[in-house]
Amino acid sequence: MFLSVSGLMGRFHPVLVHLPIGILLLACFFQWLSIKEKFALLRPAIPVMLFWGVLSGIFSCLTGYMLSLSADYDADLVEQHQWLGIFSVTASLIFYLLYKFSFNEKMARWFSLGIIVLITITGHLGGSLTHGSDYLTSGLHNNQEGPALKPIPNIQEAALYPGVVQPLLQARCYSCHGPEKQKGKLRLDQQNFILKGGKDGVALIAGKADESEMIRRILLPVSNEKHMPPKEKPQLTAEEIALLHWWISTGADFNKKVKDLPQTEKIKPVLIALQSGNVKKEENAMPDQQVAKADETIVNRLKKAGVIVVPVAQNSNYLSANFVNANADSLIALLEPLKEQLLWLKLDHAAIDDAAMPVIGKLTTLTKLQLSNTLVTDQGIAALQSLHHLASLNLTGTKVTAKGIEQLKPLKELRYLYLYQTDVKNQEWTLLQKVFPATRLDSGKYIVQSLPTDTMIVKPPPKKM
Secondary structure: OOHHHHHHHHHHHHHHHHHHHHHHHHHHHHHOOOOHHHHHHOOHHHHHHHHHHHHHHHHHHHHHHHHOOOEEEEEEHHHHHHHHHHHHHHHHHHHHHHHOOOOOOOHHHHHHHHHHHHHHHHHHHHHHHHHHHOOOOHHHOOOOOOOOOOOOHHHOOEEHHHHHHHHHHHOOOOOHHHEEHHHHHHOOOOHHHHHHEEOOOOOOOOOOHHHHHHHHHHHOOOOOOOOOOOOOOOOHHHHHHHHHHHHHHHOOOOOOOOOHOOOOOOHHHHHHHHHOOOOOOOOOOOOOOOOOOHHHHHHHHHHHHHOOOEEEOOOOEEEHHHHHHOHHHHHHHHHHHHHHEEEEEOOOOOOOHHHHHHHHHHOOOOOOOOOOOOOOOHHHHHHHHOOOOOOOOEOOOOOOOOHHHHOOOOOOOOOOEOOOOOOOOOHHHHHHHHHHHOOOEEEOOOOOOHHHHOOOOOOOOOOOO
16 A cells, blocks of 8 residues: 555656756856845745755655656666755755845855766756666767667577567667666566566567567557557667567577577568668668669659659659549559659558559559559459568458458568558458568557547536526
């Protein structure tokens, strides 16, 4: 009971801690300003601010202590932060008593300077507990959005855990589950801690990736409060998820080399990409190779018919085509001469059906295809098996089923599948995730919390007597 109450009270620490910091720093600032005669009027306000700064500082220390009982943070760092916080409040109390009973200008200056130093160091340690020890300097480095994994020249000779899995965990998980902070009492920076798990049980089950809590949390919708990493932090790419899934599926070994583990057809291209340094495959990624300019005659015909045809990037010959204002059914055949340049194709709400799919299947350079709210069915999906570079496919609002989606299994580059309001049944999502372990499946079923204000109760007016 005590731990639950202290845990609740401890959550107020991040709210309360900023109050004494602001008040005490302002009091010290006033102290230095009041040295000059024109600011002497500020002096009476200083003891008042010190009083409230000390009082709020005491509450901050108490809630901070309660928060530390959760054991979610590095014990040594917590102890340093805790004692410096106590010293800061104690020094402020002495400063207040000095003002009230034995004011000395020179001593007041030294006390104010010491309090500023103490608060600065204490605040830095608090920030380190919350954001990591490098939070103050991380902004100086251009690596916030960088890939978690660096290229490995000979991936088959690399040890899977230290060479691939550990750097991945370090980049995506250590900020919450590392040596300095352990949310949910889960620590992922050492083998024994990983196998031990956290307060919710074991994090992984060797050989059973789909039953492992670590993988389950990663695959939850980003909007879900249990999704990991938290939505405000960099997310794992589909390739990184595939590597983690494969490591657990093969036994979660901490010593074996990549070549010593069974490699499925799904993981082979991910390993090859990691070796070539192209492990981070984005939805809007562009090919590295150059391409000749598209036939201007065809492009102009499409534009006159209302198709929006534009380069996907400045000084690029790769194109994007959007049929939002055009009759796609009569123009779709004009795309075939652009098959080398056409990278993105948007046909949302277009009046097309399975008859148009063979033409689209010839656009083998496509990486992004949007077919939402069209008449495409499982029969038409089969024609897309030739799009080996396809990374993103939107089938929202169509009549495709899980059986039809399974036909896309040969597409190794497919990373995003949008299947909201399709005929995929609830019980089939788990099966599809197993068929496409390196693909992020979007069901569109996000959880939005309801509020009391979302519902208005309307009552009839009282009857007049």
